[in-house]
Amino acid sequence: MNSIISVGIDIGTTTTSMVVSRLTFGNRSGFTAIPDISITEKHILYKSKVYLTPSIDENHLDGDKIAEIIKREYENAGIKAEDVESGAVIITGESLLKENAKEISDKLSSFAGNFVVTTAGPDLESIISGRGAGAETYSEQENCTVANFDIGGGTTNLSVFRCGELVDKTCLDIGGRLICYDKDKRLTYVSPRWKSLIRKWFNMDFLINQTKVSYETLKEVTDLMAETLVQVLERDGRKLTEQILTSGARLPESIGRVDVISFSGGVADCIYHPAKDAYKFHDLGVILARSIRESRLMTDYKWIEPRETIRATVVGAGIHLTEVSGSTILYSENLFPLKNLPVLIVSIDAEHAACRGASRLLEEERAWFSRQIGSEKMLLFLKGSGKVSYRELCNLARCLARCADQIKEENCPLIVLTYSDMAKSLGQTIKRYLRRKREILCMDRVKVHEGDYVDIGKPIMNGTTLPIVVKTLVFG
Incomplete structure (x- = not known):
């Protein structure tokens, strides 16, 4: 067997998606040397559409709807469970905090016997997203230091790579869906942490189903988010950063000089390709992207658009046998x-x-x-x-x-x-x-x-x- 079909399933705070790939293996050693079996080629066969992650309520993912999405995308990709020989189910962001996250990941792993099933905590998610966006490879090829911000619905993962080596990582509660509203701009969701921070910093009460928000108010919040990203990169304003640090993450210690910045995650699409409608997704995503575009991240640093933005995740899992x-x-x-x-x-x-x-x-x-x-x-x-x-x-x-x-x-x-x-x-x-x-x-x-x-x-x-x-x- 020289190749396998592998599947990557990513369940994030905001979005869920699937990628099908063919991984080809080869022996990089000579005929007389000890075998060194590794992946020699990866070919993307199919990418699903990006879905909003289904939830029953604030504490539970909707496992049945997630399973329906994956089953439907298997059909769209023209593959069956028995065709898949390895894969990865990764649950990230606020999704892994849901009470039934483990149950759902185990359920999805039954699609094939060799699935890697993991919930990635904030620091580990930073590493995965930075590699998936290509920051690790770029830093190695260009012999430089790259900082990648993976900005999702609930969190922003920062990973820093120097000449291909990970040197630091952290995670902040900054994301596009920490505040949501309906078509009348009336609040439908506010992250508990940001609800208290807004009261503390802006002297405003954000009340669900009562408060109507304006563009100016939301922009004030996202400007603060963008400034925090600058501060964490420059190791300035530690008190502010500490208050937005994701539970389980640590403040970065060894970032040093950064040569290049890249962005991945759902908000990154709006950074590189600005949307005209600020309320397009009824959340902070478009407005946060505007704040970042106007921040020192874009004016004081060289920035690149990575090969992947919203799909900065695994495409599957390759396997090899050794003794x-x-x-x-x-x-x-x-x-x-x-x-x-x-x-x-x-x-x-x-x-x-x-x-x-x-x-x-x-x-x-x-x-x-x-x-x-x-x-x-x-x-x-x-x-x-x-x-x-x-x-x-x-x-x-x-x-x-x-x-x-x-x-x-x-x-x-x-x-x-x-x-x-x-x-x-x-x-x-x-x-x-x-x-x-x-x-x-x-x-x-x-x-x-x-x-x-x-x-x-x-x-x-x-x-x-x-x-x-x-x-x-x-x-x-």
Whole structure:
């Protein structure tokens, strides 16, 4: 099999859409080298229309209507569930806060057996949207720093890439549908946070079904939103930014000088292609785009239009199979199979600190990632340890044991993948330091990247090898 059909389904605060793609695989290594199977070509076969995300009320998505949309788009694309061999369902923005978000993502994943299903927290969504918009690739190709603002209905995700490497990210409660109104300009929805902020900053009460808003009033609000985006980029006005920071996100720390700005998300279409009717969508979208066009983001910085704006998301998930050397793995028989493990790439700083016996950075990164994915089940990838001394291995094991002891979910194993050939020794040493009983899986020699998801099957070859499926999110 050299190619597969993959589907990407994106359920955001404002919009829902689907993309069908064909992913082609090839071996980049020579005939005598270890196989390096990767995606060599991606071809978009079909893009659905963009739908307003159906909701039952403020707290629940309408799962039945979302499923109807996807089923209808499968028919429009001319594909059946059995044709699809991999895919990704991503729930982002305020949608992931809905009480039934997990139930709906699981329901949609049944379209095919190899779907990656994830809810992306604010920081993780920033990374996904920045890559999907092409900011990561542009920064690498042009050897520069690119800041991408993904402006949706409920949030704005900022991701900053320097020469292809992510250097910072954050998320703000700034978006096109935080305030909505009917054809008579009477308010039908106001975000609870912005309702209190408007009262505080503008001394106005926005009352549902009572207050009629004017263009000037809405523009005053969106001008403040645009100015906040400038301030977060320039690390100015921290007090103002903190009040609009999305729950679970952090203020950026290492942005530095920015060479280029790009915009993605639904509001981006109105930034690059201005709409004449300010009330076109009965929300803030068009007016917010105007405020941004008039702000210093557009006058003081070079800006580009990315290859994707409203569809800055995954087009599916590619898969490839690899094997793990039996001499360097440690596992428990009752662990398998493991499905859709998100990969956390441990930073070099955290890994080096752990080798010295300091676990704080490692624990903070694991806790942050857990909040982003809504689960403690993940794969920790140690990519930079190289050869370590016995003392360093013991320090690293002790720090990983501390992480394992902090896991609250029952039956949640500690899963570690190492770049260097030390997994079995590391796993055995971790077990010595555990304060509470916890299943451990340590392995090496598997190639993964940030944003990958991993399936691990039952041991084969008389228990000497674990079959690993790495599912890589693929962007359009």
